[in-house]
Amino acid sequence: xxxxxxxxxASLTSLSYCQPTKQQNSTIYNPILPGFHPDPSCxxxxxxxxxxxxxTSTFLAFPGIPIYASKDLQNWKLVSHAxxxxxxxxxxxxxxxxxxxxxxxxxxxxxxxxxxxxSCVGSDTGYLSTSDPYNNTAWTNVTPTSIPGYDPDLFWDTxxxxxxxxxxxxxxxxxxxxxxxxxxxxxxxxxxxxxFLWNGTNVQPPEGPHMMIKDGYHYLLLAExxxxxxxxxxxxxGQSAQGPFESDPKNPILTAYNTTEYFQTVGHADLFQDTNxxxxxxxxxxxxxxxxxxxxxxxxxxxYPATWEKGQWPVLGGPVRGKMEAPLPPVNKNIRGPGAFVRxxxxxxxxxxxxxxxxxxxxxxxxxxxxxxxxxxxxxxxRLLPSRANLTGDAAFVPTDGITFIGRRQTDTLFTxxxxxxxxxxxxxxxxxxxxFLTQSYHVDLGIVRLNKTGNYLRFRAEGSNAPKEIVAPxxxxxxxxxxxxxxxxxxxTHFSFSAGLKGGQVKQIASVPATLVSNGFTGSFVGVYATKxxxxxxxxxxxxxxxxxxxxxxxxxxxxxxxxxxxxxxxxL
Ligand SMILES: *[C@@H]1O[C@H](CO)[C@@H](O)[C@H](O)[C@H]1NC(C)=O
Ligand SMILES: *[C@@H]1O[C@H](CO)[C@@H](O)[C@H](O)[C@H]1NC(C)=O
Ligand SMILES: *[C@@H]1O[C@H](CO)[C@@H](O)[C@H](O)[C@H]1NC(C)=O
Ligand SMILES: *[C@@H]1O[C@H](CO)[C@@H](O)[C@H](O)[C@H]1NC(C)=O
Ligand SMILES: *[C@@H]1O[C@H](CO)[C@@H](O)[C@H](O)[C@H]1NC(C)=O
Ligand SMILES: *[C@@H]1O[C@H](CO)[C@@H](O)[C@H](O)[C@H]1NC(C)=O
Ligand SMILES: *[C@@H]1O[C@H](CO)[C@@H](O)[C@H](O)[C@H]1NC(C)=O
Ligand SMILES: *[C@@H]1O[C@H](CO)[C@@H](O)[C@H](O)[C@H]1NC(C)=O
Ligand SMILES: *[C@@H]1O[C@H](CO)[C@@H](O)[C@H](O)[C@H]1NC(C)=O
Numbered sequence: 259x260x261x262x263x264x265x266x267x268a269s270l271t272s273l274s275y276c277q278p279t280k281q282q283n284s285t286i287y288n289p290i291l292p293g294f295h296p297d298p299s300c301x302x303x304x305x306x307x308x309x310x311x312x313x314t315s316t317f318l319a320f321p322g323i324p325i326y327a328s329k330d331l332q333n334w335k336l337v338s339h340a341x342x343x344x345x346x347x348x349x350x351x352x353x354x355x356x357x358x359x360x361x362x363x364x365x366x367x368x369x370x371x372x373x374x375x376x377s378c379v380g381s382d383t384g385y386l387s388t389s390d391p392y393n394n395t396a397w398t399n400v401t402p403t404s405i406p407g408y409d410p411d412l413f414w415d416t417x418x419x420x421x422x423x424x425x426x427x428x429x430x431x432x433x434x435x436x437x438x439x440x441x442x443x444x445x446x447x448x449x450x451x452x453x454f455l456w457n458g459t460n461v462q463p464p465e466g467p468h469m470m471i472k473d474g475y476h477y478l479l480l481a482e483x484x485x486x487x488x489x490x491x492x493x494x495x496g497q498s499a500q501g502p503f504e505s506d507p508k509n510p511i512l513t514a515y516n517t518t519e520y521f522q523t524v525g526h527a528d529l530f531q532d533t534n535x536x537x538x539x540x541x542x543x544x545x546x547x548x549x550x551x552x553x554x555x556x557x558x559x560x561x562y563p564a565t566w567e568k569g570q571w572p573v574l575g576g577p578v579r580g581k582m583e584a585p586l587p588p589v590n591k592n593i594r595g596p597g598a599f600v601r602x603x604x605x606x607x608x609x610x611x612x613x614x615x616x617x618x619x620x621x622x623x624x625x626x627x628x629x630x631x632x633x634x635x636x637x638x639x640x641r642l643l644p645s646r647a648n649l650t651g652d653a654a655f656v657p658t659d660g661i662t663f664i665g666r667r668q669t670d671t672l673f674t675x676x677x678x679x680x681x682x683x684x685x686x687x688x689x690x691x692x693x694x695f696l697t698q699s700y701h702v703d704l705g706i707v708r709l710n711k712t713g714n715y716l717r718f719r720a721e722g723s724n725a726p727k728e729i730v731a732p733x734x735x736x737x738x739x740x741x742x743x744x745x746x747x748x749x750x751x752t753h754f755s756f757s758a759g760l761k762g763g764q765v766k767q768i769a770s771v772p773a774t775l776v777s778n779g780f781t782g783s784f785v786g787v788y789a790t791k792x793x794x795x796x797x798x799x800x801x802x803x804x805x806x807x808x809x810x811x812x813x814x815x816x817x818x819x820x821x822x823x824x825x826x827x828x829x830x831x832l
Contacts, residue, residue: 294782520816556782580815665786
């Protein structure tokens with residue numbers, strides 16, 4: 259086996275002089291964007307040094323709409339966030355629904371600019387653009403477009419007309435939609451009245467449209483069946499951007515529905531071509547097995563090869579698996595900018611002069627004065643000041659007040675996350691610690707809390723359905739004096755542990771919870787830190803976080819099989 263593949267590699271190298279476009283297969287490791295990265299939309303841009311770019315949904319996470327860049331389709335670096343400043347869309351700050359915010363973006367490259375159109379549910383649909391995808395501040399503010407639906411697309415036709423297809427709810431039932439279309443004028447964002455475009459294959463709800471043109475046909479790629487187990491990719495084609503469309507007789511052209519694959523819910527695809535003419539597809543998927551019960555990382559981005567012969571329908575290379583063979587571009591991690599690769603571990607000391615890593619995320623707009631790196635007398639820490647509201651919030655919660663929370667996505671099936679916390683709360687209700695956070699309605703927290711006049715306690719509690727019982731334990735005096743170490747670990751594919759100990763010492767497990775607690779909705783889990791007064795108006799005790807470590811210990815891809823996480827000593831050199 260080994261000898262054969264070595265021989266194949268050697269002969270291919272010598273052949274490559276006369277057949278430069280013939281490429282050898284290598285292994286796709288899925289997901290390519292592990293963790294909370296739903297609804298991918300991707301482009302290949304020759305003009306930007308043969309680079310692939312992808313954008314994904316972020317809901318209420320801020321900054322939002324991350325832009326990842328890659329030259330090899332395997333190593334993806336975070337290079338900017340399209341939505342990175344409150345002034346780009348101030349109304350985002352007022353959104354209340356935990357499943358609202360930035361839904362599926364469409365990312366396109368046209369006329370030397372990158373364009374995103376997206377619906378911010380609870381606020382506006384709009385577009386933004388940039389001439390430099392590596393620069394946050396180069397992204398424009400959001401220009402609202404009056405599109406009466408969600409999942410808008412951008413398609414420039416050969417005559418220059420810009421069309422946007424989108425999903426429109428047609429009955430009172432929010433899950434009955436049709437694909438409609440408007441023409442958009444740029445730069446105003448003005449739209450024509452919308453018109454019916456296509457129903458797909460009538461597996462409700464059709465959504466996530468992407469239009470493309472090939473060999474004289476206009477193709478319309480759709481997501482159908484909803485984002486859960488029935489999710490499927492369908493396609494139609496016609497002579498004009500305005501339809502009518504005939505359905506591919508092979509629809510759905512990609513799905514995990516009715517299968518026992520570990521990668522379930524495959525759908526919401528986009529298609530693009532590399533410099534060799536090879537077609538690729540992305541989609542979202544949950545690693546949830548056929549059971550669809552445990553999927554704390556939410557909907558992730560997967561890659562698969564596709565073939566698309568002249569005048570024919572595209573053939574997508576499913577089923578989507580954790581390891582697939584395909585003619586990937588050669589490994590090349592030479593991507594500009596200080597951002598992290600999405601599979602990298604974290605080792606952050608918050609040293610003076612450093613800034614908050616770009617893949618760290620808030621939930622809603624942050625009150626930035628509540629986060630400070632290496633403040634005076636507390637070098638090498640991240641200082642948190644408490645929000646009035648806790649992570650859940652209460653009836654008096656004002657969205658624009660925000661919650662003091664900062665985290666990073668769970669990107670590995672198995673991982674260990676830990677921080678040191680120096681914190682001595684003095685007002686009743688003050689609390690700071692670590693959290694496994696899906697939304698304000700679903701999170702699991704382990705923190706130090708001032709409970710009453712007697713003192714400070716370690717408290718474990720969770721928000722959400724089937725939340726386990728609260729655990730309150732006295733904190734040993736030496737842990738208070740010397741600082742504490744708090745840890746969250748996914749120790750197997752279904753369970754997380756929450757542990758605490760003396761800074762620099764051993765940890766003791768306080769609780770273990772099933773990952774089903776954070777397996778629902780449209781988002782995916784973060785691990786991070788928080789600080790709150792639990793509704794008390796008094797209290798301003800800072801919490802000092804240091805030695806932030808996140809290490810993956812393996813990606814589970816089904817059937818008992820793992821592949822190593824990046825940064826693992828025994829790693830297989832992904
Ligand atoms: C947010 O809500 C507040 C209070 O209702 C209102 O005063 C403010 O104008 C809103 N901001 C935006 C940008 O909609
Ligand atoms: C980033 O974009 C902003 C706004 O266009 C510009 O002022 C700034 O010079 C750019 N920075 C870099 C490093 O290109
Ligand atoms: C949209 O643009 C196309 C192509 O220019 C045009 O034929 C059509 O009438 C436009 N639709 C509307 C509603 O203006
Ligand atoms: C499209 O689907 C909707 C909702 O099911 C239905 O009311 C409508 O008649 C369909 N239109 C066509 C042209 O099939
Ligand atoms: C899945 O199974 C159901 C029930 O047998 C069937 O109606 C449906 O067409 C199947 N869908 C796919 C995509 O296999
Ligand atoms: C590459 O992998 C695909 C899918 O497994 C297979 O069909 C194809 O024959 C392989 N090509 C080469 C050159 O090995
Ligand atoms: C403080 O709270 C702890 C934990 O609930 C409890 O054991 C203790 O009795 C309380 N002390 C006072 C003075 O209420
Ligand atoms: C993970 O560990 C828990 C016990 O802590 C156990 O109940 C569960 O079955 C384990 N999961 C798997 C997939 O082995
Ligand atoms: C959040 O704070 C409210 C009071 O403001 C409190 O009733 C609730 O128990 C807290 N819940 C969590 C999970 O923090």
